[in-house]
Amino acid sequence: MLIDSHCHLDFPDFVEERDAIVARALDAGVSRMVTICTHVRRFSQIAAIAEAYEHVYCSVGTHPHNAGEELDVTTQDLVSLAQHPKVVAIGEAGLDYYYDRAPREAQAQGLRRHIAAARETGLPLVIHARDADDDMIAILEDETGKGAFPFVLHCFSSGLGLAQAGLALGGYVSFSGILTFKRSEELREIARQIPLDRLLVETDAPFLAPQPYRGKRNEPSYVVETAYTLAETVGVSREQIATVTTDNFFRLFSKMPNPAAHG
Template sequence: MLVDSHCHLDFPDFAEERDAIVSRALETGIGWMVTISTRVKTFPRVLAIAEAYEQVYCSVGTHPHNAAEELDVTADQLVRLAQHQKVVAIGEAGLDYFYDKAPRDAQAKGFRTHIAAARITGLPLVIHARDADADVAAILEDEMGKGTFPFVLHCFSSGRGLAEAGVALGGYVSFSGILTFKRSDELREIAAHVPRDRLLVETDAPYLAPQPFRGKRNEPAYVKETAAVLAKAIGVADKEIAEITTDNFFRLFSKTPRP
């Protein structure tokens, strides 16, 4: 049994066959999926999907690309929305200096707002970090000094320094289909050095389909491909990586009921 800890089932890519997508995941042995919020104003759509499927849960938050649109979102608002039984995480929030779709000060403000909500609720913050390793690490260290909070560095593709900083602060590291790409040797080396009790897998679907599906639309069923490569990278069997990442998921996403 595996968990897709990060996907976007509300995206238009899945609109016409969402039932089939979820069914394929379950048939493949993906027991749970977390569909991730990218805008608070569209959160009701995300929540409706989580409510429609027993095995699907969700987060609430604002992606850094959209930070400038939702600077009025408060930690208290996030906390209130997170009261719903299907909401098991805060985010995704963080910093993206690759696309820079929102001003960096807006991204940082949103990031800190989401950290405050994670601290209050005890729900894990799903962190998006791209080309912003030093600033992400600095904000995490600064905010952790104000009070601890759980978090995961999602779709990890950053450098070893951020992985080590995240783990040192108590965070988890989640790997996507990028881990399977031919040129991802360095990323696989980083994964091999992440403590086993901090590893997660995800798809980030509909993006970043793993080998052998690269270039196609991604979906939760494909998380098994990433898990297989992660197993090889750390030197364990596929069954063991499933046990490791599933146990880690329920430890971090502790609001999700485990059968």
């Protein structure tokens, strides 16, 4: 059993064949998918997708690209929407200095509001960090000083320093198809330094399809390829990486019912 901890099933790429995509994931052994919110104003669309599929859950949050458009979204708004039975995470929120599509102050303000919501609800914050390692470390350390909160550094492609800081603060690290790319040896070296009990896998679909699908539209079933590469990278069996990442997922995303706990 594997879990795609981060995908975007609401994106236009999937509209025509969402049923088939979810079915392919289940056939591949991907038993749960979390479709991640990028605009709080579109949350109803995300929730509708999660409601339509037994094995799909969702988050609520504002992507850093959209932080400037949703400055009026409060922590309390996030907390309120997170009461939906299928919401299992807050975010994605964070800092993206690579594209800089929103003012950095807006990104930071949004991130801190999402952290407060994660702290209040106990739901994990899905963190997007790109080319902003130092500022991300500073905010995470500052906010943890106000009270711990659960989080995952999603689609990890940052430096070792951010990984180590996140781990020190109790966070998890999730790897996407980037891990499978030939040029990603440095990232694989970081993966080898992450404790097994803090690893997750994801697709970030429709983006970043892993080898051998690189260049194509990504989808949740392809998380299997990332998991296989992660297993090879850290030196464990494919079965063990599936067990470990699934156990880690349910520990972090604790609101999602764990079938193993009731089996």
